[in-house]
Amino acid sequence: MSESDLFQGHAYLFFKPHEVRFVDAAVARIIPADDLGPGAKEAGVTRFIDRQLASPWGTSSRQYRLGPWQPGSPRQGNQSPLIPQEIYRYGIQDMDRYCLKEKGKSFEFLSADVQEALLKAMESGQIELNTISCKKFFSLLHKNTIEGFFSDPMHGGNHNKIGWRLIGFPGVAGSAYPDWLGRYNEPYRVEPVSILDIEQGKVSLDAEGNPKHIFINPQ
Template sequence: MKKISGSTLSRRQFLASTVVSISFASTPDALARSFSGQLPWSPFAADPPTPARPGPWLFFTHDEAQTIEAIVDRLIPGDDLSVGGKAAGCAVFIDRQLAGFFGSSERLYMKGPFVQGLPQQGLQSPILPSERYRAGIATLDDYCSKTFSGRTFPALAPKEQDEVLQGLEKGSIDLGDADAKTFFELVLQNTMEGFFADPIYGGNKDMASWKMIGFPGARYDYRDFVNKHNQRYPLPPVSIMGRDDWGGKG
């Protein structure tokens, strides 16, 4: 056993502390903690998801939000199986994502060169998602206003909205530098994410999509049901945050 600063350390702890001392010698706090018998990190330390709280838009302006709400409601229209994209909070999900690191691509490598890659490589572009949304919505509403006698996308009839979205999907509508097809694919992808993601991120309100498909959510254990194929899961889903009617068991 090795005694240091009044603390009795095992050989294993001493060696670990020594390695940490060398690796983090430039960090006073880490150095101090290494000789106290503690490693310079906490077990299970990680950034937990931050719940998306109800409230005003964080990224979208009022007019932009109306356009996105109208789009997500046509991409996922409500029916007898589930609520539509707007009621499910898909626009809120997108707004919170754009206001965070997704919108600024701060966790992605964003230095060139940018070239046309293969489809499976994903989008190769210096344009940030926040920039693509802002430009896409503006040019879309401008296109609709010129095409439909001054009416922007939210004011169009459902059939007209579907025709516009189909034009974006095919790339037959010119949105200039905003790139209609790329804009549509991004909004569609984010809408699906908002519909099926955990409600902690602002979408999938009341776990509507999970209830529709019978997904158990973040339940601790459902091994009893894993091998019961083609049978509907009998228990209500649970979010990362739990349930309003759930007392911590399940």
């Protein structure tokens, strides 16, 4: 891992320090660092989620929130009044309590294998939490981890474009695509370009206003 691969320290808007530790540990199991490269923790996904929770989304600002609140069939979608801020806050609190009772330690201090088993149990709804459905908490955590790992680094995750490098996504599109479209089975692999890169002046633009892509395996 090079210097730039390391996610530097960060001050948080919503999370408390122990919540940061929990989310860091959980996202590191959802997308782990392994021989393919850094994972969600290294990509700054915790910072991404923190920023989202502090945004209007964190309080479900665009959700229909009038009652009566009543449970329906799964096909009728989410009918819980809990907002994302509450799901994370209560979810982490509940999981901490559960882990201390069952495993003797908070989630973040357990081994990777135990953490993974716990997340699997949450995913399949096998852990009884005090306030919220463990399945609901896991599902949100999972969704936000994916979003944070693969969205533009301007949102706080995908640090150093770790997610895009993993899959070969070039980021902001280049001008050569119309010509390249007919070059069948020839991989177009470039150093990914983010909106953040462009705004930071790290990448030059062509006459079309698109970034000049730099090929990483010369064609």
